Amino acid sequence: DSGVTQTPKHLITATGQRVTLRCSPRSGDLSVYWYQQSLDQGLQFLIQYYNGEERAKGNILERFSAQQFPDLHSELNLSSLELGDSALYFCASSVVWSSYNEQFFGPGTRLTVL
């Protein structure tokens, strides 16, 4: 158990819909990262927040957005969903903003778009 929690574990929805994925970082961690893992793909970095502010952006679609709240939990919002958005979405957290090996990953949310 990494200490990072993600809800829900599974999500099934239809094209065109909007969903929100939630992440609670480890206690004391200020940085939250979101990754997407599609079939046959490695983890793709989406976005990072540090203490409530956006710190870095990866290949995140305009239909996707995220935020980190004052209690440091983060939400990833996916809208106008397409079949290709079906993937595993991981959240990771770390104490400082530039950590690499100190990123602790949650168990992921599996999104299925029908």
Add this chain to the structure above:
Amino acid sequence: DQQVKQNSPSLSVQEGRISILNCDYTNSMFDYFLWYKKYPAEGPTFLISISSIKDKNEDGRFTVFLNKSAKHLSLHIVPSQPGDSAVYFCAARGASGGTSYGKLTFGQGTILTVHP
């Protein structure tokens, strides 16, 4: 544009033998390379890393080798154990001065199966 590639989707090894997982990269603007291990229904777990200024780092049964001229790194597991069966991802961190500073770029993963 896949900057970090793991060309072997899977690897099967006998218990006690050496497992060698390979990773190639195309971007010279990486300062750290990492290996993560992932079991089903869990998130990736950090395994071992190596700085771009080194060519070898060892931690118990795990050794990572970096060949900068070939833009290649490998993870050696000796001896392999059935509990090592998992998906292994290599990742590279963007160096300062580049547009990807601090970001991790992951390979597609290699499924390692260690047979008893």
